[in-house]
Amino acid sequence: MSDERRPGRHSFGGGNQPQWPSGEEPRWPTGEETQWERPPAGPARPEGPQWPGGQHGNPPGGQQPGRQPGADGPAGGRHSFSEPGGPPQQGGGGAPGRPQGSFDDDYVTEMLPPIDRDDYQPFPGAEPQLLTHREDGTAAPTDPAAEQRINAYLSGTAITGAAGSGATAAHAEPGAEPGGGGGGDRTKPRRRRGVWLRRAIYAFVALFVVLPMAAFGIAYLVVDVPTPHEVAEAQGGVVPYFYSDGEEMGRDAPDGNRVILSASEIPDEMKHAAYAAEDATFETNRGFDLTAIARAAYLQLTGGSGGGSTITQQYIKVATDSDEHTLQRKATEIVRAFKMNNQQTKSEIITAYLNTIYLGRGAYGVQAASQAYYGKDVEDLDKHEAAFIAGIIQAPSRSDNRDYAERRWNYVMDQMVANDWMSDAERSRSGFPEPLPHEATQMTTMGGPKHYIKERINEELEEIGYSESEVRANGYQVHTTIEQRAQDAAQESVREVMDGQPENLRDALVAVDPNSGAVRAYYGGEVSEKNQRDWANTARNPGSTMKAFDFVALLQQGKGPGETYDGSSPRTFGAGDEPVTINNVNGESCGNCTVAEAMKRSLNTVFYDMVVNDTGPAAVAEAARSAGMSERSELSTADAGIAIGGGATTVTPRDMASAFATFAADGIQRDSHLISKLTTDDGETIYQHRPEGEPAFASDEEESEQIAGNVTQTLEPVLPYSNLSCAGGRPCAGKTGTHQSHVDGENSQAWMVGYTPSISTAVWVGDSGSDPIRDANDAKIYGSGLPGQIWKTFTDTYLEGTPHEDFTEVKTIGKPSEPPEPTERERGGGPDDAPPPRDENGREDEGREDGGNGNGGDGGQDDGDGGNGGDGGQDDGTGGEDGGDGGQDDGTGDDGGDGGDDGPGNGPGGQDGGDEDGGNGFMP
Numbered sequence: 066m067s068d069e070r071r072p073g074r075h076s077f078g079g080g081n082q083p084q085w086p087s088g089e090e091p092r093w094p095t096g097e098e099t100q101w102e103r104p105p106a107g108p109a110r111p112e113g114p115q116w117p118g119g120q121h122g123n124p125p126g127g128q129q130p131g132r133q134p135g136a137d138g139p140a141g142g143r144h145s146f147s148e149p150g151g152p153p154q155q156g157g158g159g160a161p162g163r164p165q166g167s168f169d170d171d172y173v174t175e176m177l178p179p180i181d182r183d184d185y186q187p188f189p190g191a192e193p194q195l196l197t198h199r200e201d202g203t204a205a206p207t208d209p210a211a212e213q214r215i216n217a218y219l220s221g222t223a224i225t226g227a228a229g230s231g232a233t234a235a236h237a238e239p240g241a242e243p244g245g246g247g248g249g250d251r252t253k254p255r256r257r258r259g260v261w262l263r264r265a266i267y268a269f270v271a272l273f274v275v276l277p278m279a280a281f282g283i284a285y286l287v288v289d290v291p292t293p294h295e296v297a298e299a300q301g302g303v304v305p306y307f308y309s310d311g312e313e314m315g316r317d318a319p320d321g322n323r324v325i326l327s328a329s330e331i332p333d334e335m336k337h338a339a340y341a342a343e344d345a346t347f348e349t350n351r352g353f354d355l356t357a358i359a360r361a362a363y364l365q366l367t368g369g370s371g372g373g374s375t376i377t378q379q380y381i382k383v384a385t386d387s388d389e390h391t392l393q394r395k396a397t398e399i400v401r402a403f404k405m406n407n408q409q410t411k412s413e414i415i416t417a418y419l420n421t422i423y424l425g426r427g428a429y430g431v432q433a434a435s436q437a438y439y440g441k442d443v444e445d446l447d448k449h450e451a452a453f454i455a456g457i458i459q460a461p462s463r464s465d466n467r468d469y470a471e472r473r474w475n476y477v478m479d480q481m482v483a484n485d486w487m488s489d490a491e492r493s494r495s496g497f498p499e500p501l502p503h504e505a506t507q508m509t510t511m512g513g514p515k516h517y518i519k520e521r522i523n524e525e526l527e528e529i530g531y532s533e534s535e536v537r538a539n540g541y542q543v544h545t546t547i548e549q550r551a552q553d554a555a556q557e558s559v560r561e562v563m564d565g566q567p568e569n570l571r572d573a574l575v576a577v578d579p580n581s582g583a584v585r586a587y588y589g590g591e592v593s594e595k596n597q598r599d600w601a602n603t604a605r606n607p608g609s610t611m612k613a614f615d616f617v618a619l620l621q622q623g624k625g626p627g628e629t630y631d632g633s634s635p636r637t638f639g640a641g642d643e644p645v646t647i648n649n650v651n652g653e654s655c656g657n658c659t660v661a662e663a664m665k666r667s668l669n670t671v672f673y674d675m676v677v678n679d680t681g682p683a684a685v686a687e688a689a690r691s692a693g694m695s696e697r698s699e700l701s702t703a704d705a706g707i708a709i710g711g712g713a714t715t716v717t718p719r720d721m722a723s724a725f726a727t728f729a730a731d732g733i734q735r736d737s738h739l740i741s742k743l744t745t746d747d748g749e750t751i752y753q754h755r756p757e758g759e760p761a762f763a764s765d766e767e768e769s770e771q772i773a774g775n776v777t778q779t780l781e782p783v784l785p786y787s788n789l790s791c792a793g794g795r796p797c798a799g800k801t802g803t804h805q806s807h808v809d810g811e812n813s814q815a816w817m818v819g820y821t822p823s824i825s826t827a828v829w830v831g832d833s834g835s836d837p838i839r840d841a842n843d844a845k846i847y848g849s850g851l852p853g854q855i856w857k858t859f860t861d862t863y864l865e866g867t868p869h870e871d872f873t874e875v876k877t878i879g880k881p882s883e884p885p886e887p888t889e890r891e892r893g894g895g896p897d898d899a900p901p902p903r904d905e906n907g908r909e910d911e912g913r914e915d916g917g918n919g920n921g922g923d924g925g926q927d928d929g930d931g932g933n934g935g936d937g938g939q940d941d942g943t944g945g946e947d948g949g950d951g952g953q954d955d956g957t958g959d960d961g962g963d964g965g966d967d968g969p970g971n972g973p974g975g976q977d978g979g980d981e982d983g984g985n986g987f988m989p
Contacts, residue, residue, distance in 0.1 A: 292417070293420045293421050296384045296417075302538060302539075302540050303316050303537075304317045304533075304541070305542050305543070306518075306519065306543045307542065307545060308545060308548065308549040308552075309544075309546055309583070311544075312549055314515065314549075315515055317511045317519060325420050325430070326432055327416065328415075330444060331443060332444055332446070335443055335446060335451045335455070337448075337481060338448070338451040338481065338486075339376065339419060341478075341480035341484060341486065342452075342456055342458055342459075342473075342476075343455070343458060343459075344374075344376040345480065347376050350377075351403060352377040352404075352407075376418050377414055377418075378399065379418065379422070380405075380414065381398050381401045381405070382398060383418075383423075383534060385398075422458060423533060424461050424464070425437070425463075426465075438450075438453065438454065438500035439498075452481065453498050453500065456473030456477045457473060459473070462527065464500075465503060465598070471497050513591065514587075514590070517587070517589035518589075521587065522545065522740060525738065526543075526740065529752060542744045544742045544744065545740060546578075546581075546585065546740070547584065547739070548585045551576055552585075552587070554586065554859050554862040555859055558574070558858040562858060563830075563851070565841050566851070567840070568595070569832060569836065570831070570832070571830070571832065572588075572590060572829065573588060573589055573600035573828070574586065574587075574588040574601070574718070574826065575588070575718045575719045576825065577824070577825045577826075578825075580730060582693075582723065582737050582738055582756050582758075583737075583738065583741070584719070586859075587739070589601035600829065601717065601718045602697065602717055602719060604699060604716055605716070605717075606714065607814075608709065608710040608814060609667045609710060609801065609803065610710060610716075610801070610802035610816050610818050610848075611689070611707060611710035611716075612664060612667065612708070612709070612710075613725070613728070613800050614688045614724075615675055615676055615680065616660060616779060617688035617692070618681075618687070618688045619660065621763070622679065624878070624879045624880075625660070625877055626661035626778070626880075627660070627881050628660050628880060629658060630658055630660070630663065630670075630671040630674045631656065631670065632656065632662075633654045633655070633670065634648050634668070634669075634670050635647060635648045636670045636673075645673075645705075647670050647673045649668050649669050650669070653666060653668065655668055655671070658671055664780065665783050665786050666786070667783075667801070672709060673705055676708035682701075682702040682703075682704065682707050683702045685707050685708065686702050686707060688762065689716075691734065692725075692734060692761055692762075693726065693734050693735070693737065694716060694721075694724050695720055697717050697719070698716040698717055698720045699713060700714055710802060718829045719737060722818065725818050725819070725820050725825045726820065727761050727773065728780070728798070728820065729777075729822055729823075729825050730758070730773075731769075731770040731773055731774065731873050732761050732763075732766070732772055733758040733760060733761065733770075734760075734761035735757070738756075741754055761773070770873065772878070774872070774873055775877060778872075778877070780798035780800055781872075783799060784799055787848070789849060789853050789856070790857070791857075791861065791864065792861040792864070793869070795821060796871055797820065798820060799818055799819025799820060800816075800818055800848075801815075802816040802848050803815050803847055803848055804831075806835050806837045807835045808836070811837035811838075812837065812847065813831055813834070813837060813838055814829065814832075814838075815831060815846045815848050815850065816829050816852055817849065817852035817856040818856075821860070821864065821870060822872060823867065823870055824863055826856055828852040828855045830846060830852045
């Protein structure tokens with residue numbers, strides 16, 4: 066090879082060939098030797114190689130060629146040769162090794178073989194020079210980069226440039242990491258990993274041990290725990306409730322019999338019941354329970370629910386009026402609980418707790434609760450009554466919900482047995498301790514029907530994150546969605562229609578604004594000794610009102626009001642051992658019946674067929690949920706009973722009003738609500754409800770509007786067929802319904818749900834169980850009867866003086882359905898789910914409503930003219946005439962009454978002999 070060096074190849078100081086110390090060229094094996102010849106030995110080396118200038122040990126730069134600091138053997142750069150006859154083998158990191166055999170340890174110079182065998186050859190006739198020595202005795206110019214490359218090569222570390230393996234060695238960064246082009250110390254990454262690991266451990270300990278302990282200690286010194294007397298004073302505030310226009314609805318003051326009891330005045334039965342209900346480990350824990358907290362955290366992470374608060378923590382929550390869902394609040398609560406546990410005895414803590422918790426019915430503390438529910442002092446409670454009070458601690462607003470209260474009572478009783486606070490024998494003999502009627506112990510200014518409004522508001526407050534005790538302690542003001550004129554109209558309509566009706570009848574009315582979901586009127590019944598349930602919030606079988614949602618499910622399949630079904634009666638569905646036979650009311654039938662006609666006539670066989678063979682029960686339930694029915698209502702999909710509102714399907718009047726409001730709102734669903742905002746006493750708003758609507762029946766708003774519009778078009782003819790209408794010719798739509806009693810042929814529930822573009826109203830009349838319901842005339846009650854009359858009275862009153870509104874016109878889905886010619890019955894009346902009554906000649910009697918306006922009193926006198934009873938009835942149809950004719954038979958009071966029986970307008974007045982205005986009556 067020429068003297069010129071190839072670009073990019075390795076060169077040594079000054080460009081001269083390296084010379085070996087002996088001046089002889091190294092001899093490389095040819096394959097013919099039996100043993101390697103060693104180069105001539107140099108001067109003896111007692112400790113290491115001798116470098117020019119008489120230096121021993123490391124070469125300039127402090128590093129031995131071919132050896133990493135601290136490395137031993139081939140991996141550290143020591144040299145070895147292969148067995149005789151073979152080529153040189155690389156040792157360690159690829160540097161040529163030291164010859165094997167009987168070498169002396171005084172071999173002082175280690176050879177540097179060619180980096181590339183093809184490119185590196187000694188100059189002819191010249192001996193390699195030491196790296197730092199020339200023939201003329203002068204020191205060769207130093208080349209640090211070259212030394213670094215050589216050291217890296219000898220240490221077994223490849224040098225690569227920034228551009229990768231194709232870069233020249235000259236581009237390598239001094240001190241680069243191993244594998245990245247440098248020949249540095251390969252123990253550094255290990256040392257660095259160790260440093261970072263130690264630092265991570267220190268940071269973890271500081272973050273999760275030291276800092277929390279320091280924060281806990283500081284918080285322990287700073288926080289305090291309010292006393293029961295301080296808590297009672299804070300809970301004594303009066304909560305004002307306002308109508309939607311800002312007028313005050315009423316004020317709710319706490320009970321007047323609160324007593325702060327001493328530890329000895331609270332019996333062990335009450336304490337044990339509280340432990341069983343809320344904290345079985347109370348006597349042994351330190352104010353908080355890490356196991357319970359971990360369990361609660363796990364349930365939250367896995368989608369479950371459950372609290373981890375001890376009784377001490379619950380007292381802290383009540384005492385500080387703080388229920389924020391933040392880590393800071395929870396941490397502070399634990400510190401306070403721990404401090405309270407250290408400063409007070411367990412007896413003092415449970416006494417404070419039972420004196421301050423809210424227990425429903427306006428009662429704070431167990432003494433007030435004992436009076437509110439059982440009319441006795443807490444020391445006189447037995448274990449069963451104590452378990453009832455303890456059971457409602459978690460949800461005091463549901464204390465008058467029998468199902469919830471009894472479920473919680475059973476849980477507490479079982480826990481008392483499990484913890485040896487009650488024997489199995491006592492448990493087996495126990496029965497649910499019925500509390501006294503709320504009216505008998507009522508201690509709130511929000512009485513009567515408003516009491517149920519307050520209960521529902523308190524539930525809603527908890528749902529949005531504000532407890533009743535927190536509202537009271539902070540002096541918040543509750544602004545409701547209730548319109549005063551609507552509420553007054555609701556109460557008066559129910560009282561007017563139900564006046565004189567049998568005492569076993571229960572009633573409810575809820576009116577919802579379709580444009581916002583705001584509840585404008587809420588009537589759950591009168592609060593009395595015989596009625597302690599909010600019937601507007603009680604789920605009952607909805608009967609034929611569910612047919613509207615059957616139809617929604619069909620419309621979602623692209624089929625509309627023109628679809629036809631077999632509407633004959635009876636019909637049997639299913640095969641095998643359990644076929645189901647469905648009848649239409651009183652045997653009404655329609656062979657090839659359109660959905661529109663079947664809806665108007667409420668034919669059960671059509672809609673049962675629709676759900677069994679076309680939509681399926683699940684689609685009906687989904688349609689009802691999408692319309693706005695909450696979890697308060699149960700929509701059973703176990704069978705097709707949901708099609709006609711029977712079986713396990715039960716719905717609350719509030720949910721029914723809310724769901725039909727979605728039809729009125731052109732398919733936009735908005736949740737019903739009672740709270741519009743929450744403010745402080747100086748007017749600052751701390752909560753504001755913001756109604757948000759979304760398409761209910763399809764993801765596309767126009768498609769959802771079309772479905773809702775088709776439902777409305779199909780429900781409009783139902784009202785005139787049921788002899789119901791809105792005053793002033795206003796457009797309105799709706800559906801009636803009944804549910805059968807356990808007594809064959811009798812009804813136990815009756816509904817009327819109707820709407821206009823501005824208000825949706827559900828009315829329910831029924832029995833508290835499933836006994837037959839009959840009116841004051843001993844006639845069966847249908848949806849168009851008492852419920853229909855209440856609905857019409859309220860709707861006409863509410864709409865009086867408001868602008869006329871029309872429903873949105875939409876395109877009919879599926880087959881077109883031509884409306885049939887109206888019958889005489891449609892012009893006169895009769896319920897949708899019962900045939901009209903007939904006179905003695907078998908003719909249908911028409912003119913129910915107006916026919917009853919006649920003065921049956923004149924015909925009902927002992928010797929009076931019975932014909933006068935029919936004269937007033939002539940205002941609308943022959944029904945009144947028929948009634949009058951019957952009265953004219955003899956002119957006596959009795960005969961006049963008989964005539965009233967035949968004529969469908971002459972209600973109680975006609976039947977009584979006409980001593981009052983026949984207009985008070987109605988037909989079933």
